[in-house]
Amino acid sequence: MNVGPEAEPLADAAFIQDLERERLRSLVEPDVHAARRLHADDYELVPPGGGSISGAEYLGSIERGEFVYDVFESASEIRCRTYRDAAVVRYQAPIQYHGDDWQDGGIF
Numbered sequence: 001m002n003v004g005p006e007a008e009p010l011a012d013a014a015f016i017q018d019l020e021r022e023r024l025r026s027l028v029e030p031d032v033h034a035a036r037r038l039h040a041d042d043y044e045l046v047p048p049g050g051g052s053i054s055g056a057e058y059l060g061s062i063e064r065g066e067f068v069y070d071v072f073e074s075a076s077e078i079r080c081r082t083y084r085d086a087a088v089v090r091y092q093a094p095i096q097y098h099g100d101d102w103q104d105g106g107i108f
Helices: 013-028 032-038 055-063
Strands: 068-072 079-082 087-090 094-098 103-107
Touching: 013 032, 013 068, 013 079, 013 087, 032 055
Parallel strands: none
Antiparallel strands: 068 094, 079 087, 094 103
């Protein structure tokens, strides 16, 4: 059985790109139920400043309204590499977000 990177992927790139767009929408709306479905159990957010935030902490802060996305969308083509049981996406995204007494954003 062929299970390396050259193995037949379980999903095509277009499907993964659509999932990523849906994931971004779920974070902006916010639809935390959908966002939880679209994030792996072991998801970690690594922000541009470094460090890491667990997926549970990240989605919990969105659910509580402590972290609010005003804009989070792809500004470039969502490039996708699919493997047998994984995919990697890469794109540029304008992101604007805020909390009660702070705001930030940029193109990442």
